Amino acid sequence: MNRSVDELLRFSADQLRSISRIRLIGYGLLLLALFDFFQAVIPPQFMNAAWELQTMGALMERIPVPLLGLGLVFFGEDYNRSGLESLVVKVLSWLSLLLAILCFLLVPLGIVDSVRVNNQNTQEIAAQADRQLAQLEQIEQQVGGGSQADLQNLATELNRLGLPVDTTNPEQLRGEVLARIPQAREQVQQQARQLQSNRRLALLESSTKWILAAIISAVLFLMIWRGTAWAR
Numbered sequence: 001m002n003r004s005v006d007e008l009l010r011f012s013a014d015q016l017r018s019i020s021r022i023r024l025i026g027y028g029l030l031l032l033a034l035f036d037f038f039q040a041v042i043p044p045q046f047m048n049a050a051w052e053l054q055t056m057g058a059l060m061e062r063i064p065v066p067l068l069g070l071g072l073v074f075f076g077e078d079y080n081r082s083g084l085e086s087l088v089v090k091v092l093s094w095l096s097l098l099l100a101i102l103c104f105l106l107v108p109l110g111i112v113d114s115v116r117v118n119n120q121n122t123q124e125i126a127a128q129a130d131r132q133l134a135q136l137e138q139i140e141q142q143v144g145g146g147s148q149a150d151l152q153n154l155a156t157e158l159n160r161l162g163l164p165v166d167t168t169n170p171e172q173l174r175g176e177v178l179a180r181i182p183q184a185r186e187q188v189q190q191q192a193r194q195l196q197s198n199r200r201l202a203l204l205e206s207s208t209k210w211i212l213a214a215i216i217s218a219v220l221f222l223m224i225w226r227g228t229a230w231a232r
Contacts, residue, residue: 019076026072030092033066049116056110057206060213063103067217070096070224077230089231096225103218107211114207121199129192133185140181 040058045051073092081089 016080019079022072022075026069026075029065029069029072033062033069036062036065049113049120052109053113053117053207053210056106056113056214057210059106060210060217063213063217066099067220067224070221074224074228074231086231089228093225093228093231096221096228100218100221100225103214103221106214107218110207110211110214114203118200118203121203122196125192125196125199129188132188136181136184136188140178 037059040055040062070092074089078086078089
């Protein structure tokens with residue numbers, strides 16, 4: 001009988017130490033999550049769609065840390081908690097609700113910012129293509145009255161654009177440059193369309209992942225809040 005009581009007391013003491021270690025790990029993870037949060041949002045660039053979306057992504061990539069931290073801190077519910085720790089878990093319980101609300105708010109923000117970033121990418125790519133097309137138009141205008149040296153320079157520019165021109169035959173150089181310009185225009189437009197498609201796909205994949213992560217995280221934080229009524 002006495003042996004059973006001793007074993008029970010020893011088991012309770014071991015269990016208490018295990019719970020304390022688990023909770024301590026949870027507090028450490030929450031502290032690390034706080035560091036990550038400040039690193040992600042500082043310096044702030046509010047109203048900058050690209051920054052807002054990237055910050056959302058950085059936070060969602062790190063969201064498992066505070067979720068796990070809260071789960072470990074609340075482990076064992078109110079078993080063997082001091083008065084100060086009871087106040088801390090009460091604050092953390094309400095913080096879970098606040099985080100759930102913030103994650104829900106990130107969903108429409110992520111959608112709006114994704115549209116804004118896509119529009120910015122479209123404008124940037126179109127502006128870059130317009131500059132290249134303007135260069136080609138300038139080249140075409142210069143070919144008619146340009147000297148041989150000018151033609152050599154124009155041929156070099158086309159080679160830089162990825163359209164090789166034979167510069168060893170001066171007589172055919174002018175006609176070859178003119179023949180290459182329509183092809184160069186088509187290539188510039190094709191590259192712009194491909195770049196826009198690639199960026200749109202990458203943006204869609206990232207934003208969808210982060211928006212879904214925000215929804216799932218909001219639900220989990222809400223479940224933590226509802227499950228910690230004992231702390232409030």
